[in-house]
Amino acid sequence: MIDLRSDTVTKPSDKMRAAMAAAEVGDDVFGEDPTVNRLQERAAQVFEKEAALFVPTGSMGNEIAVKLHTKPGHEIVIEERGHVLNYELGAAALISGVTIRPVKSGDGSGHLTWEEIEPALHINQAYYVAPTALICLENTHNFAGGSVMTADHCAAVCEKAHAVGLPVHMDGSRIFNAAVALNTNVADLTRHCDSVMFTLSKGLGAPVGSMLLGTRAFIDEARTLRKRLGGGMRQIGILAAAGLIALEDGPKRLYEDHENARALAEGLAEIPGISIDRSKVQTNIVIFDVSGTGTTAGEICRRLKDAGVLAIGISKTQVRMVTHCDVKRADVDKTVTVVAGLLSE
Numbered sequence: 468m469i470d471l472r473s474d475t476v477t478k479p480s481d482k483m484r485a486a487m488a489a490a491e492v493g494d495d496v497f498g499e500d501p502t503v504n505r506l507q508e509r510a511a512q513v514f515e516k517e518a519a520l521f522v523p524t525g526s527m528g529n530e531i532a533v534k535l536h537t538k539p540g541h542e543i544v545i546e547e548r549g550h551v552l553n554y555e556l557g558a559a560a561l562i563s564g565v566t567i568r569p570v571k572s573g574d575g576s577g578h579l580t581w582e583e584i585e586p587a588l589h590i591n592q593a594y595y596v597a598p599t600a601l602i603c604l605e606n607t608h609n610f611a612g613g614s615v616m617t618a619d620h621c622a623a624v625c626e627k628a629h630a631v632g633l634p635v636h637m638d639g640s641r642i643f644n645a646a647v648a649l650n651t652n653v654a655d656l657t658r659h660c661d662s663v664m665f666t667l668s669k670g671l672g673a674p675v676g677s678m679l680l681g682t683r684a685f686i687d688e689a690r691t692l693r694k695r696l697g698g699g700m701r702q703i704g705i706l707a708a709a710g711l712i713a714l715e716d717g718p719k720r721l722y723e724d725h726e727n728a729r730a731l732a733e734g735l736a737e738i739p740g741i742s743i744d745r746s747k748v749q750t751n752i753v754i755f756d757v758s759g760t761g762t763t764a765g766e767i768c769r770r771l772k773d774a775g776v777l778a779i780g781i782s783k784t785q786v787r788m789v790t791h792c793d794v795k796r797a798d799v800d801k802t803v804t805v806v807a808g809l810l811s812e
């Protein structure tokens with residue numbers, strides 16, 4: 468099977484498994500797991516933030532951030548296709564008691580400008596309007612097709628947000644993909660964000676884990692909240708050992724995933740009935756429209772599966788394919804051939 472459903476499907480490498488087997492461990496609830504501590508220190512260093520916390524999932528990292536930045540009854544602002552709104556099952560309402568105000572991205576990139584954000588804000592308004600407490604950004608933007616937000620764009624939004632007293636959380640699940648595509652580093656891409664989450668278990672190849680970053684005081688509170696949510700874990704140096712390799716080695720080869728995504732997009736663009744905006748394929752996510760094929764995304768995915776290729780229909784007319792470290796160039800070429808064959812039948 469060629470599995471293009473997500474970059475979460477990667478299997479830990481032999482090097483990771485060896486490091487996991489050999490990992491020095493301790494009880495992390497007591498702060499005594501040396502490998503977790505090393506991972507947290509290293510992540511903080513890479514992002515040039517004061518501190519970092521290992522969390523089991525990106526969703527937990529995002530939701531801890533939402534909780535720490537808000538009070539019940541507050542509102543948070545996010546682009547309308549954002550993960551925190553659409554794919555965290557109402558957790559912000561459940562855990563933090565906040566409402567989410569979705570805002571449409573005018574250029575379709577998923578990256579809101581301050582001009583788009585500002586009209587959605589409730590600051591110093593009447594007492595009967597829920598005050599805005601947080602702006603949540605996403606880089607790369609998953610359902611906008613892995614689009615990248617530049618460091619300048621992020622800095623500009625943060626500067627304006629801070630000027631009106633609002634914190635900014637960066638859902639940087641795939642921030643390393645953005646850094647590679649923009650030829651910059653993750654510290655510059657998140658420098659002015661009050662908190663950042665990134666994921667070890669996507670393109671970076673670890674089996675489990677995300678990291679939450681911020682000030683030391685923020686991370687101290689985050690640790691308490693992680694425990695309250697049932698996320699206090701014990702000898703997780705086993706996972707952190709894989710995470711350390713993901714953090715050091717993972718980013719170095721992401722350019723291959725981006726090259727493969729571009730090749731995939733170019734191949735698919737040649738197929739009658741498929742429409743794809745190649746300029747939108749900036750990282751490792753390829754979303755294409757199948758309206759012109761006379762069939763649905765769901766049906767195409769079912770037939771692809773029978774032919775040995777896994778993809779996800781993200782709407783009736785759109786299919787998403789994601790490249791990752793377990794996808795080779797030959798797999799991309801085969802995928803294009805399979806899709807072309809299937810649609811010419």
Ligand SMILES: *Cc1c(COP(=O)(O)O)cnc(C)c1O
Pocket residue numbers: 523524525526527529550551605607608609638640641666677
């Ligand atoms: C994958 C993802 C997350 C976190 O997902 P988990 O499955 O909870 O680890 C958060 N934000 C974005 C944009 C993502 O793509």
